[in-house]
Amino acid sequence: MTSTTRHTGSTLPRPPRLGPAEHSLLGxxxxxxDAGIHGYDLARQYSHGPLGEIIRLESGMLYHHLKKLDRYxxxxxxxxxxxxxxDRQVHTxxxxxxxxxxxxxxxxxxxxxxIRLDFLLKLFFTRRLVPTHLDELVAQQRSVLTALADSLRAxxxxxxxxxxxxxxxxxxxxxxxxxxxxxxWLDSLSTTEDDT
Amino acid sequence: MTSTTRHTGSTLPRPPRLGPAEHSLLGxxxxxxDAGIHGYDLARQYSHGPLGEIIRLESGMLYHHLKKLDRYxxxxxxxxxxxxxxDRQVHTxxxxxxxxxxxxxxxxxxxxxxIRLDFLLKLFFTRRLVPTHLDELVAQQRSVLTALADSLRAxxxxxxxxxxxxxxxxxxxxxxxxxxxxxxWLDSLSTTEDDT
DNA sequence: AGAGCCATGTAAGAGGTTACATGATTAG
DNA sequence: CTAATCATGTAACCTCTTACATGGCTCT
Numbered sequence: 001m002t003s004t005t006r007h008t009g010s011t012l013p014r015p016p017r018l019g020p021a022e023h024s025l026l027g028x029x030x031x032x033x034d035a036g037i038h039g040y041d042l043a044r045q046y047s048h049g050p051l052g053e054i055i056r057l058e059s060g061m062l063y064h065h066l067k068k069l070d071r072y073x074x075x076x077x078x079x080x081x082x083x084x085x086x087d088r089q090v091h092t093x094x095x096x097x098x099x100x101x102x103x104x105x106x107x108x109x110x111x112x113x114x115i116r117l118d119f120l121l122k123l124f125f126t127r128r129l130v131p132t133h134l135d136e137l138v139a140q141q142r143s144v145l146t147a148l149a150d151s152l153r154a155x156x157x158x159x160x161x162x163x164x165x166x167x168x169x170x171x172x173x174x175x176x177x178x179x180x181x182x183x184x185w186l187d188s189l190s191t192t193e194d195d196t
Numbered sequence: 197m198t199s200t201t202r203h204t205g206s207t208l209p210r211p212p213r214l215g216p217a218e219h220s221l222l223g224x225x226x227x228x229x230d231a232g233i234h235g236y237d238l239a240r241q242y243s244h245g246p247l248g249e250i251i252r253l254e255s256g257m258l259y260h261h262l263k264k265l266d267r268y269x270x271x272x273x274x275x276x277x278x279x280x281x282x283d284r285q286v287h288t289x290x291x292x293x294x295x296x297x298x299x300x301x302x303x304x305x306x307x308x309x310x311i312r313l314d315f316l317l318k319l320f321f322t323r324r325l326v327p328t329h330l331d332e333l334v335a336q337q338r339s340v341l342t343a344l345a346d347s348l349r350a351x352x353x354x355x356x357x358x359x360x361x362x363x364x365x366x367x368x369x370x371x372x373x374x375x376x377x378x379x380x381w382l383d384s385l386s387t388t389e390d391d392t
Numbered sequence: 393a394g395a396g397c398c399a400t401g402t403a404a405g406a407g408g409t410t411a412c413a414t415g416a417t418t419a420g
Numbered sequence: 421c422t423a424a425t426c427a428t429g430t431a432a433c434c435t436c437t438t439a440c441a442t443g444g445c446t447c448t
Contacts, residue, residue: 049360050360050363050364050367053363053364053367054367113309113312115370116309116370116371116374120366120367120370123366124363127363164245164246166388167246167249167320167323168246168249169388170316170319170385170388171246171249171250171316173381173384174311174312174316174378174381175312177377177378177380177381178312178374178377178378180377181373181374181376181377182370182373182374184373185369185370185373188369189366192362192365192366
C-alpha cells in the first residue's frame, strides 16, 4: 500500500525560490496533516473552493509543482493502490516543507501589487493553520505598506526635473492610491476578524 | 544606405495578440514618424525616460519584440551603415502597425490589475500622439471600472453560501477597494490635465 | 590604460498557458 | 448511450529573466 518514491541518502538539492502557487500547495498539504492528500483532491480545492477566488491553478501546473516540491524534499510521495479507481499519489508535508511554509507565512510582501495574490494567500493559510499569528501578520504588512506610502509621498514632493514631471506624478499618484486602498482594507480586516 | 529587409509578395502571417511591451514599442515608433528609430535609441527611452517608470524592458526582450513586430508586418526594418559605429537597424511603423496601435489606444482595460501597466501606457501614448482623445479614453475607462465596482458590490451582497463566506468577503472587499482607488485616481487626472 | 558607450544580439532556464491523452467507472 | 468523474500527466508553445558575447570607439 505504501511504496515511498524517494531517493534515500542522496543529498537533496537546495530548494530554489518558490512561487505563490507552490506555497499554497504547501499550505493545503499542511492542512491535510499526516494523512496526506493526492493531486486530484488538491485540484478540486482550486477549482471549487474559496482558494479559486484567489489563485487559478490548472492541473498541469499543479502536478508539475508537486514533482518539484518532491524533488526538493518539501513533500514526500507514496502510491496508494485502489481497486476500482486509478492509483493515487498521496503527498505529505515534510519537516523542511513545513519550515519553508512557516517562514513564508511570516514574511509580509514588499510591494503593493503582491497584496492581491501573495498576501491574500498568506492571510488565507494563516487563518487556517496558525490563526494566533493573524494579528502579527496584518501588523507587519501594515508597517511595510505605510513605509511604502511614505516613500511615495516623498518622491512626489521631489522637485520636477524635466518636462516628464506630469507623467511621473501620474504614476506616483496611482501607486500611492493603490497603496492607501490596501492599507484601508488591511485595517478593515482586524475589525471584521474580531467576532469569529 | 537603405537595404530594406523584408520579403515582398509573401502573405504576412496574421499578428497574434500583442503585450503591453510591444504596444509601447509601436507607440515609440509612431512618435518617431517616417524617420524611424533604431533599437538602441528605443532601449534608452525605457532605461532613462519616464517610460521606465511604467514598464521595464531589457534590451534582450526589446530586440526580440522588434523581430516579432517585423515578422508580422507591423514595422519595417532597414539597415543604416555608419562609418565609425556599428550598423543600425532603423525601424518604421507601417500602416498595419499604426492601425493596431490606434485600436489598442482606444480600448479601455477590463480589469483593475491592468490599470497599473496597460492603462498607464495607453495614457502615456495618448497624451503624446492623440491628445484630443484623452478625455474619451479616461471616460471609457471610468465607465468600465464603475461597472466593475458595481458588480463587486452586488457579489458582496449575495447570501453566504457556506463557511468560506469570510474569505470570499475579504477578497471581494480588496478588489473593490483597489477599483475604487483607481476610480478616484482617474478622476484626479481630468482636473490636473486641464492646464497643460 | 581602463571605463563606459554604441549596437545587436544569444544562451539558458524558469514559469506559464492551452490543449490533449489515457482508461476505467459511475450517474443520468 | 452519453457525459462526467476519477487520476495523472504530456506536448507544444509563449513569455520573461538574467547574464553574457562581440568589437570598435570615445572619454578621462
